[in-house]
Every structure is written in C-alpha cells, then in structure tokens.
Amino acid sequence: MRPLNRNERLLAGALGALAFLFLNLAAMRWISEQMRTQRAAITQLEMEAQATRQLLKQRPYWVARQEWIAAHPPETYNELQTRAKFQREAQTSLQDKGLKIDSQQPQDTEHVGDLAVANLDLVMTGRLEAIVRWLHAVQQPGKSVSVGNFTLKQGEDGNSMQLQVRLAKVYRAGAPVSSTP
Secondary structure (H helix, E strand, O other), rough: OOOOOOHHHHEEEEEEEEHHHHHEEEEEEHHHHHHHHHHHHHHHHHHHHHHHHHHHHHHHHHHHHHHHHHHHOOEEEEOOOHHHHHHHHHHHHHHHOOOOOEEEEOOOOOEEEHHEEEEEEEEEEEEEHHHHHHHHHHOOOOOEEEEEEEEEEEOOOOOOOEEEEEEEEEEEOOOOOOOOO
C-alpha cells in the first residue's frame, strides 16, 4: 500500500474527527436519555416513599380501627329477618326525628366477600334541621349504616325539604338459609 499524501491524511483525519464527533453525539444523546429515564424513576420512587411514610404515620389509626372493628363486628345477615329489621330501624329513626316517609323501597342485597350490604331507598320530607340531625344520627359508629346517593331539594310548600337517599347497612354474611328441615 502506498503512503498517504498530505491531503489524504488531512481528509482521513477530518473523516475520523467527524466519525468521532457523530459517535460522541449519539453516545451523549443515549446517555442523556438514560439519565432522564433514571431521574423519572427516582422521582417516582421518592413519591412512593413519601406515600409509604404517610401510611406508616397513619398506622396507629388503622390498628385502632381494626381493633374496634374486631370488638364490634357487624350483625350476621339473615335473609328472612334482617332486611325487615333494617326497614323498621330506618322508619323508627325517621319518626324519632319528626320526618315523614313518602316512600321506601328495599333494594337487592349485595354480597361482597364475607360481607352483605342491604340497601334501602327512602324519600322523606321534613325540616332541614331534622334531616341533618337524622343524617348525623344514622351514621354513628357501631350502626354499620352509610348514606349513599342522596338528593335534597326544597319541598313544594317552600317550608320543608325533600330528601331522596339510599341507605346501606353492612352485615356479616351468614350461612345460606335452606328451606328444607
């Protein structure tokens, strides 16, 4: 092979420098993309660590809640008696607060794991103060009752309010009821 002249050496050096420059640019682009990916991963891990620290701060609350639930388990669900008893309890609590029941409609019971949730749709009228007091009283700890969807609107006479509400009461799912002795 013949030796390269001066122009060929300069051209070879320039091509080598260009190749080196393009390889460095490609490497820098790849490295910056990796750094951006790792920075995003670090940010995600920091957010997860913060959420975990928050959960750990709340641990005493959840332990106390678990102990309270273990000490106060919900009633056992019995298809024949529980729904009627729930309706009577709702009627009694409404009458105690001076509210008038316009309609009530029991809904299907939902079974979720070892829990049964009985639903009851109610429409009632009364003074706003009585409705608010009833909503507060019905959701007290130990009653296992929650208020679902509700709509509150002014009554036709202008002095009363009408509340449409879905009450749900949580029970422990009992053994299936058999009709044969």
